[in-house]
Every structure is written in C-alpha cells, then in structure tokens.
Amino acid sequence: MHVDILTIFPGMFYGAISESILGRAQEQGLLEISIHDIRNFSQDKHNSVDDYPFGGGPGMVMQAEPIWAAVQSVTSAPYGSRPPRVILTTPAGKQFTQEMAKEFASEEHLVIVCGHYEGIDERVSDVFTDEVSIGDFVLTGGELASMVIVDATARLIPGVLGDSESAKGDSFYDGILDYPHYTRPRQWRGMDVPEVLVSGDHEKIRVWRRTEALKRTLMRRPDLLETAALTDEDRQILRSLLNQ
Numbered sequence: 001m002h003v004d005i006l007t008i009f010p011g012m013f014y015g016a017i018s019e020s021i022l023g024r025a026q027e028q029g030l031l032e033i034s035i036h037d038i039r040n041f042s043q044d045k046h047n048s049v050d051d052y053p054f055g056g057g058p059g060m061v062m063q064a065e066p067i068w069a070a071v072q073s074v075t076s077a078p079y080g081s082r083p084p085r086v087i088l089t090t091p092a093g094k095q096f097t098q099e100m101a102k103e104f105a106s107e108e109h110l111v112i113v114c115g116h117y118e119g120i121d122e123r124v125s126d127v128f129t130d131e132v133s134i135g136d137f138v139l140t141g142g143e144l145a146s147m148v149i150v151d152a153t154a155r156l157i158p159g160v161l162g163d164s165e166s167a168k169g170d171s172f173y174d175g176i177l178d179y180p181h182y183t184r185p186r187q188w189r190g191m192d193v194p195e196v197l198v199s200g201d202h203e204k205i206r207v208w209r210r211t212e213a214l215k216r217t218l219m220r221r222p223d224l225l226e227t228a229a230l231t232d233e234d235r236q237i238l239r240s241l242l243n244q
C-alpha cells in the first residue's frame with residue numbers, strides 16, 4: 001500500500017512512522033509512506049496556506065488552491081489499478097472505526113490531508129472521497145488523527161503483523177472488547193493469575209476468555225452488543241451474566 005500524507009507540519013511524522021510495526025512494514029516493502037508539505041503548493045512568497053474567513057468570525061481557513069494542487073500532485077500518477085481514497089481528517093467527519101480501518105486496508109493507495117485551523121475552503125471538498133474524525137474531541141490539527149488512521153489501517157494489511165501479533169483477538173475485531181491478559185510471574189504483589197489459564201484445558205480457557213470479553217463489553221461498552229456478531233453461545237453467556 002502507498003500512503004501520501006499532506007500536511008503543514010511534516011516534522012511531526014518522522015518518528016511516528018519509522019518506529020515499531022509501521023517502520024518494519026516499510027522495510028518489508030508492504031507499506032510506503034510519503035510525507036508532503038502543503039506549503040510547497042502555496043500561491044505566495046510567504047508560503048501561506050490560510051486566510052481570513054469570508055463573513056468574519058474567529059480563526060483562519062485553509063485555502064482551496066494549495067490543497068487542490070497538493071492532492072493533484074500525488075494523484076496524477078496513481079499507485080495500483082484503482083483510484084486512491086482521498087481522506088480529510090476533520091472533527092466534522094464520519095467517525096473512524098475498525099470497520100473503516102479494514103476498508104482502508106484493502107486499498108492500494110491512500111491520500112490523507114491533515115486539516116487545520118477552523119477548517120478548509122468548502123469549494124475544495126469535492127476532491128475528498130472521505131472526511132474522517134477519530135473521535136468527539138478537537139485536536140490542534142489533523143496530523144495526530146492521520147497517524148491514528150495510518151496505524152490502525154496498516155496493521156490490518158496482510159503480512160504486517162507477525163503470527164504472534166495477530167489482529168484476530170483485537171478488541172473490536174468481532175465487534176466486542178478484548179478479554180484480559182496475564183503474563184509471568186504467576187503471582188505478582190499477592191495477586192494470582194486466574195486458575196483456569198494455567199489449567200491446560202483449552203476449551204475451558206476459550207469459554208473463560210469469551211465470558212470475560214462479553215462481561216467487559218457489557219460493563220464498559222454495552223452499545224457494542226447491539227451490532228456485534230454474537231453466536232448462540234455468546235447470547236447464553238450474556239443471559240447468565242445478566243442473571244448473576
């Protein structure tokens with residue numbers, strides 16, 4: 001997958017994209033990330049990319065032309081056979097979810113424009129295929145949001161996670177939260193690892209983990225249970241949890 005990130009703060013990205021799993025994915029040739037400075041597409045000698053809002057009011061607005069020209073520069077030679085997804089990060093966008101990450105992970109080319117200031121000139125909005133928010137809060141800019149999107153998406157590209165890091169057990173993978181994990185030592189500060197996990201009984205462990213995952217989801221995110229793909233066994237576990 002090729003990802004082009006268009007930003008006015010390129011320096012924010014270098015550590016974030018070159019470390020850990022994203023760094024390894026690029027070394028393995030599974031992922032290519034290019035960072036582009038929108039200021040290089042400014043129309044004036046001060047390299048400015050924003051201006052006052054028509055109609056007055058606080059803040060500045062990102063101008064249409066630098067964004068349009070920056071997007072054109074990275075989409076004129078597309079990677080792969082399909083046209084790229086062109087994503088704007090904005091708190092006014094559609095909520096980013098694991099489902100959206102899976103959808104993006106199946107693309108060959110993503111272009112992500114990091115929004116700033118009070119927003120962008122609405123007339124350039126037609127260049128975007130998606131406007132995405134990472135949550136109901138406001139960041140100082142879209143850079144961190146685009147890193148979140150790239151990170152959550154890249155780890156779902158086949159081969160990016162090793163076997164031991166599989167995405168299969170993730171929270172949200174099948175619509176509910178993950179179960180609790182334990183590692184050595186078996187006793188820590190007077191607290192024991194649950195007996196079942198050292199029993200060697202794989203079926204008992206599976207049922208315990210599923211029960212704990214459903215219990216957590218019920219306590220912390222009951223909204224997820226309305227859309228999760230629940231099995232008959234899950235429903236039975238939930239009934240017994242609710243009757244406790």
Ligand code: ADE
Binds near residue numbers: 091134137
């Ligand atoms: N820019 C500022 N806040 C944001 C958010 N919550 N999601 C995406 N982009 C943003």
